[in-house]
Structures are given as C-alpha cells and as structure tokens.
Amino acid sequence: MAISVEQAQEEILGYIHVLGPERKPILECLGQVLAEDIHAESEIPPWDNSAMDGYAVRAVDTRGASEASPRVLSVIDEAAAGSPSQARVARGMAIRIMTGAPLPAGADAVVQFEHTDEQIRRASMEDASHIGILRPAKKGLNIRNRGEDIAVGSRVLPRGTVLRPAEIGVLASLGHSTARVVRRPVISVLATGDELVDIDVPLAPGKIHNSNTYTIAAEITRYGGIPRILGIGRDSMESLNEKIDESLSSDMLITCGGVSRGDYDMVKNVLAQRGQINFWTVHMKPGKPLAFGMIGRDRSIPHLGLPGNPVSSMVTFEQFVRPAILKMLGKENLAKPTVLAIIQRDVTNRDGRRELVRVTVTRHGREYHAVPTGPQGSGILTSMVKANGLAIIPEDTGGVKKGDVVRVQMLDWSRSL
Numbered sequence: 001m002a003i004s005v006e007q008a009q010e011e012i013l014g015y016i017h018v019l020g021p022e023r024k025p026i027l028e029c030l031g032q033v034l035a036e037d038i039h040a041e042s043e044i045p046p047w048d049n050s051a052m053d054g055y056a057v058r059a060v061d062t063r064g065a066s067e068a069s070p071r072v073l074s075v076i077d078e079a080a081a082g083s084p085s086q087a088r089v090a091r092g093m094a095i096r097i098m099t100g101a102p103l104p105a106g107a108d109a110v111v112q113f114e115h116t117d118e119q120i121r122r123a124s125m126e127d128a129s130h131i132g133i134l135r136p137a138k139k140g141l142n143i144r145n146r147g148e149d150i151a152v153g154s155r156v157l158p159r160g161t162v163l164r165p166a167e168i169g170v171l172a173s174l175g176h177s178t179a180r181v182v183r184r185p186v187i188s189v190l191a192t193g194d195e196l197v198d199i200d201v202p203l204a205p206g207k208i209h210n211s212n213t214y215t216i217a218a219e220i221t222r223y224g225g226i227p228r229i230l231g232i233g234r235d236s237m238e239s240l241n242e243k244i245d246e247s248l249s250s251d252m253l254i255t256c257g258g259v260s261r262g263d264y265d266m267v268k269n270v271l272a273q274r275g276q277i278n279f280w281t282v283h284m285k286p287g288k289p290l291a292f293g294m295i296g297r298d299r300s301i302p303h304l305g306l307p308g309n310p311v312s313s314m315v316t317f318e319q320f321v322r323p324a325i326l327k328m329l330g331k332e333n334l335a336k337p338t339v340l341a342i343i344q345r346d347v348t349n350r351d352g353r354r355e356l357v358r359v360t361v362t363r364h365g366r367e368y369h370a371v372p373t374g375p376q377g378s379g380i381l382t383s384m385v386k387a388n389g390l391a392i393i394p395e396d397t398g399g400v401k402k403g404d405v406v407r408v409q410m411l412d413w414s415r416s417l
Ligand code: AMP
Pocket: 191, 192, 193, 195, 196, 208, 209, 210, 211, 212, 213, 256, 257, 258, 259, 260, 262, 263, 307, 308, 309, 310
C-alpha cells in the first residue's frame, strides 16, 4: 500500500495514547507535561517590598524636593531582604532599604540611592542619621506590590503546561518540591541484521558497526523518551522473537532494518505472529519502507519498523517516531518547527515522492537560505552531521529551482538564525 507522509502519521497517532502520571522532584520534570492544575495557595510576593536599593519614605514628605532644595528626612532604621524593619515611617522619617526587603509600615514609596544625597554625605563624613531627597517621589514608586506576580487562588499553571525552567521556578516559588507530570515513555530499540556488530567489536570482513541503535536512542532521549537498548537481532525468526520478548514491558518498540526487500518476509512474519502489522510504502525519500503494527498480548504496544539505512532511519524517526513520543508525553504541538528558506541550488525530484533534502540553513538579512549538504545517499550519515534542516521538496513537482522558496524542517536551532 502506498500512502502519504501525513496518512502514515495520522494512522500511527491514532494508536498512540497519552501515558499516565508520575510524581517526582521538580528538577527531574524538565520538558515534561503537568498532569495537574497548579493553584496558588499563597500570593507572590507575600508582602509589598522594595524594587530598589534606596530609602523608604512617605511620598508627601518628598514634595517639591530638588537638587537645589533637598527634603531632609531623619533615617530611623535599616531594612534588608530577610531582615525587615519593625519601625514605622512617620512624618519626616525614612528607612534605608535594600531590594526585596518588606516595605516598612507608614512608607508608600522608595527613593533610589541615586536620587538622594547619600554619596555626598558619605564623602563629607556627615552623620548618617539624615538623608536629603533630591526628587519628589510618587506614591508606589519602586514598590513591588503584594500579589502582583501571583494572586491567591489563581490557576498559575494549568494541566498540560510543558515545564520549562520558568515553570519550574514558579513551582519552587510556590513551595512545591514535586510535581505530577505525564510519565516519559520507555522505548525499546532493536537493530536487525547479520552484518551488524556492537560498537566495541573490531570489524571483520563484511561487518559494520551498529550505529542506528545509538542515533535512535539519542533521538528518543532528545525528544523526552527513555531508550531501552535491546542490542542486535539476527536475521532469523528465533533471534528476532527472543529480542521482541524483551520489549514487551516497554511503551513502544522501534526496530530498524529488515523492512526492505531482502529480509522483508522474515520480519513481517515474526511481527505478524506477534500482533498486527502493516508494511507501508510511504511516499517519501529517503525512507520508503516503513512498518507499523501493535504487538504484545493485548496488542497494546506500538511497533515502528524503520528502514536500516542510517539517514533513512533518522529521517523517518523525525517524521513518525518524534510525534508519537510527543503525544505519549501529553504534548499538543506535534509538528516539527519549520522555516521558509530560499533554496540555493536546483533540486530535481523525478520519482513523485516527497523528498527531504539535508540542508544547511543560514540567515541573510531577512531571508533564510538553504544549501543542500552535498551527496544525499541514504547511507551517508555525515550528510545529517552537516545539516541543520530538512528541506521539503514536494511530491509530484519535478523538483525546485535555485531561488524557489521551500519549507525546511529545523533539526536544530543551535546556530543563531
Ligand atoms: P536493511 O533495511 O536491513 O536492508 O538495511 C539497509 C542498509 O542499512 C544496509 O546497508 C544495512 O547494512 C544498513 N543498516 C541496517 N541496520 C543498521 C544499523 N543498525 N546500523 C548501521 N547500518 C545499518
């Protein structure tokens, strides 16, 4: 059956469900989705406090102040963050105050040091019991109001929020040491092929290192899953069966290899025994053959069979496995971020499939430029190393011409664009 990328995505996502919740320390929740509403049981800040280092005053006492005629107030105390002043600012008085200190009773404004004559007084060794205010202050000046950040009872973080450092900070400021989040999927990774050896084994003739397990496991981690590495399955029913048994306690199984003509039947047979399996010809390049099924006793574990070619397995991972992981994690935005860029070479696309061309995206003024990374063979893994994006060359167009605008899926944003 030949289907489009979108059809395959939709079909797969139809079988994927949001996982259950777990409670754990907030620092371990980075990138996960809240499984509960967070309401504020207290307000933040808990009291009016100073936004500046300066003097807490009554605004009326500063009326008419200027450099030429300072309003001189008597300094009755000091207040710092963590050591509030118990004194009351009455008429003609001020309290020296530091940022974050609670506003003393009676005061209604804070005059920053720069608008007082403190430096002049210090330089001339005048006593610190008085301060000259050089500018009039309005009521509320430099005061952070109680509850201005978070009001009591407000729903600060709704269920479904992705926890970034800012949200983790809000949880901490509300005194939460743990949070209830959607748990991360455990995803088994199985490489298949008689030619594969582990990375620490020297290569004999005809053998290659199993690299896909590592790219796939790294991708799983990158998008929030927990990889479980099953190693290498041989091209035999027995070996595959044994390995697949080990995957049955995970949330998803990813295999790579064995979906092209050569070993097609065997993988198909093994997986068909385990549940239901579909082999699709997806209209995309690289990565045409793709297997999808549900395995396990109650057919509850999704299995995605990626092609063995290193580039194909990564590109199909981005299109099909990434959204599945994000959905399991409870995320709503499943689409890969894209930019529109001007392609810098002709790219022909004769066979009618959607082509995902590895490109380097750079910014030139207001435009993004996309330069293909060179040879695009699906075994050339360094083409992925050079790329920061995948340019989408639409199906059935014959290709694009240099200067055309193409949509590019961004693989990373680490270069500033
Ligand atoms: P297959 O889909 O099994 O026919 O594999 C297609 C190509 O990808 C062959 O050249 C394989 O040697 C290669 N290949 C398959 N699995 C891996 C792997 N885990 N690591 C590196 N290359 C692989």
